[in-house]
Amino acid sequence: MDAVRAWREVDLDALSANLAVIREHAGPGIRVMLVVKQDAYGHGAVAVAHHAVRCGVGAFGVGTSHEALELRAAGIRSPILVLGTVVEEELPACLRHQIHLGLHTTGRARSLAKLARRLGLPARVHLNIDTGMGRLGVPPRLAGELLEIVLREEGLELGGVMSHLAPTEGLLDPFGVEQAERFASLVNGFAARGLSVGWIHMANSAGLFTGLGRTAHPGLFNTVRPGIAAYGALPLILPDARRLTPVLSLRSRVVFMKNIPEGTPVGYGSTWRARQATRIATLAIGYGHGLPWRLHGAEVLIRGRRAPLIGRLSMDYATVDVGHLPGVQVGDVATLIGRDGDDALTLADMARAASTIPYEIGCALCRLPRIHRGGEEVCIPAQPPLARGIPAEPGQVPRNARS
Ligand SMILES: *Cc1c(COP(=O)(O)O)cnc(C)c1O
Secondary structure, eight states, X not given: OOTTSEEEEEEHHHHHHHHHHHHHHHOTTOEEEEEOHHHHHTTOHHHHHHHHHHTTOOEEEESSHHHHHHHHHTTOOSOEEESSOOXXXXXXXXXXXXXEEEEOOXXXXXXXXXXXXXXXXXXXXXXXXXXXXXXXXXXXXXHHHHHHHHHHSTTEEEEEEXXXXXXXXXXXXXXXXXXXXXXXXXXXXXXXXXXXXXXXXXXXXXXXXXXXXXXBSTTTOSEEOOOTTTTTOOOTTSTTGGGOOOOEEEEEEEEEEEEEOTTOEESGGGOEEOSXXXXXXXXXXXXXXXXXXXXXXXXXXXXXXXXXXXXXXXSSOEEEEOTTSTTOXXXXXXXXEEEETTEEEOHHHHHHHTTSOHHHHHHHGGGSOEEEEOOSSOOSOOOOOOOTTSOSXXXXXXXXXXX
């Protein structure tokens, strides 16, 4: 698909800048595991990962083994963790490609250990503890038992211990604070028993930007798992979110222009009618490309100025009232997300107009061609050496905890 009708642009320099802000929040010596699930929220997992490696990112989090293997096939050698869980059939490929796996049940611990022994390949697992997300993960009261199994079973290697925050506002929400406390007391309990647990991680972007690990429980965590912050779409109510730069742009060509008299209906259901004679521009993008059908009151930028999307979105086309913008013509580029001149529209603007979240918009645009720009200059230094006592690789977790 050529990028001539509608396309995404990914600004790798913006990604570098965001990773620098993330590193500041994480603090020195903390491993950044960049979350690149769902094709890096629509930004292109392979290109994002390659650039992130150059920026010092030490590991990647993905949603499925398929995503992990895609990164391996593209030459990414860093540790990769499947954040959620995998189905049984995915396990052999994960072991062959040294993919770290979240672990939630004793049943899986045993089947994984058996497979690891049969293949003669270690299975690296991160014990996922459900401190309040209520989705995946082992309940805290069963975590100790599961940990024992991991440490005992030949074939399993403990890569880390993790949990996930439920509140979208991280520690600004008291429930996030409570979750972090539950997790900290468990992990401290393991430490008190002399167990070395490898990577310790809980902070997504919201957790990271609200101080999890820096001001709350300093010294406990050695790894953070940001996603949306790296893409510059962290909710603005979170501290420092304004320092992040949007990475994604979405553009489409004007493919048709039409003058219409007052009262003319436009689009399916004739839900919009011209209040006065005006000029309509048709863009070559629709809900079939992942634009949300329910966009309400959204605008686009053409020639640096705003124009409203009008009428219902079609599968392949969108219509814009450009009566107030003289000079618009077929071939002009319309910006639905991104900068044009002095004005800009964000993923969050579109999400708001569609009553959804920026994450969903990024993922939904997956069918459009994508152009990566920038990235020639890597503006942040390579990751500093990890703090003493933190294993660089889960494979190097001290074995002294094993009997
Ligand atoms: C998606 C995800 C993240 C990243 O979340 P952001 O809100 O994008 O920072 C971190 N951890 C887990 C387990 C996830 O599923």
